[in-house]
Amino acid sequence: MSAAVLPHPGARTGLRPSDPHLAGRPRITAVGTAVPATSYTQAEILDVFGIQDPKVRSVFLNSAIDRRHLTLPPPGEDGTRRPEEQGALLAKHKAQGVEVGTRALRDCLDAAGADPADVGYLCCVTSTGFLTPGLSALIIKEMGLDPRCQRLDVVGMGCNAGLNGLNAVSGWAVANPGRLAVLLCDEACSAAYVFDGTMRTSVVNSLFGDGAAAVAVTAGPTAGPGPRLIGFGSYLITDAIDAMRYDWDDAHGRFSFFLDPQVPYVVGAHAETAVDALLERYGLRRSDIAHWTVHAGGKKVVDSVAVNLGLTRYDLRHTTGVLRDFGNLSSGSFLFSHRRLAEEGTALPGEYGVMMTMGPGSTIETALLRW
Template structure:
């Protein structure tokens, strides 16, 4: 069937990856011999049970050796490439696609700086066609997954039938400062390491592979040459963004002269600021669609932290059931930054409850302060 640039893009695959080692909050407190009752309370009342992390190495006395900034950047590079590659492989397997099908790669990260970007390293590591178009989104924070997905969606729609890939790879343990202060402890109690990849194809058939004009294979399953099978993933119908400029310093990286490394800052009022504006951006997303919030069947909200989730839920009138994947991802992984919402999306797929015609809202929040949303339809 003929496709055009106006056809919606559809998600046809998702994959995730984490480091080898996970720790309970109590185990982390024990490893770093944290005795401060205020810090312990942060960890133990976070609604997080376990996180996957790459902790500093042990010294001769068994204590953890504090890494310098250069070592943290090296950790970020190693972990982001390793997790990113495994997430891509899992994503392609679910989509029924091969590396040769990829026409576009967008990599997202905030937990370290690389030149060349992560996309170049992932392309080299996997042996993806070096002619593949690519983009790196760096430093946007937890909201960046939907910022980038909007760009990937645009490429997919402009190149119907070709596979576009987004990879979020966040080695949050490469951005920690262990100085015992409440400021750094808030961050240390919350974030985990993880990567998520998602594959998009635009067009009514949502599945003709890269180079379909010359008879290339079809991602998504078997089919006649040049004819794509029907895809079951949701179409991305619309995106909406809002940046709360009055709170631009509420989430940020600062250089810490005393520690000689970057340190992430989270304003304690962030949950309430984000929650207070959630209704505004969601209503704008649904404006003109004929849908109300009560018509949304699935909510996939960033696992930003217990207070953030509660604030968004209250302001949007969402139930615990609506936010079950958001809270379970926070419980099992912590805040995974830009890729968190895709871990929730994967859990929704595993439930096998989404039906044709269902609508879903994807929401991420992060520095700016920013709220990003997308409307999807199965």
């Protein structure tokens, strides 16, 4: 006889079904994901670029990442791969953003039982290139969405931006009950790399992978199943505003990502403040949270957040699993983790979840969910 599955203690505290905070709140009804066709192990990437420096190799091979989907520079006549110029990188961002983004959006709509014509609002988030018109317009044209579809492009906010975009999508869904709003996080991190052999760029190059994730959100009595999005929180660590940045590198004639070595510890040290501020608004404590969806920013970041929030390996199983299988997917990482949680089917009615993303600023974004 199998043991009964008991709800997490958080299902019996905090908000009640009749609580006004729950009334009209939107639901996540489906998630879709997509990645490029080509993928590489960390060792294969080192071999492709002929990297022999033992310190750089150690960074790659001790990253807790097994494989990443990437679109590497094409090999030259001699078989070596040379870094692309900025124009080629921007072209890669556009081409891959449209191709992988449309696949993720179709996957999401299929899971939601919806058609492209049903999308009333599309928010596209990216930090791996700049386009005008943005990805939202290109994808509306590519997929044949209703040209009256309202849209928003969030560009350059970084890895945290998925929750910033989800906040906007949630607000639109509440204002338009019964209509479908979609967030698409679409990142071609291969279009944001600089290869110069330094430890600074090597740390960045060892982390990021390409991929897109879309999430469908609806509000109102016909919203269907899925967790409610109760509220959002944001915390800007102003003392570390330059610790993560993506800006112009004169030495290489292209944009380059900078990551301060102290970032994991800075983010971890402020994780409690950010999460507790969100939970206090709804009369909850960390012990009330059954499910944690944390951005797969890197092994040190995840470990630091775990220590400071008192989270277990089980709490972060989907975060570490996504990091292992895809690397850091920037703004869409948390949606890859949420999809795994949804497919696992362990969340019970009344249980709470917290989503948490981290990025440049330095910024911590949070969201509270209830099943």
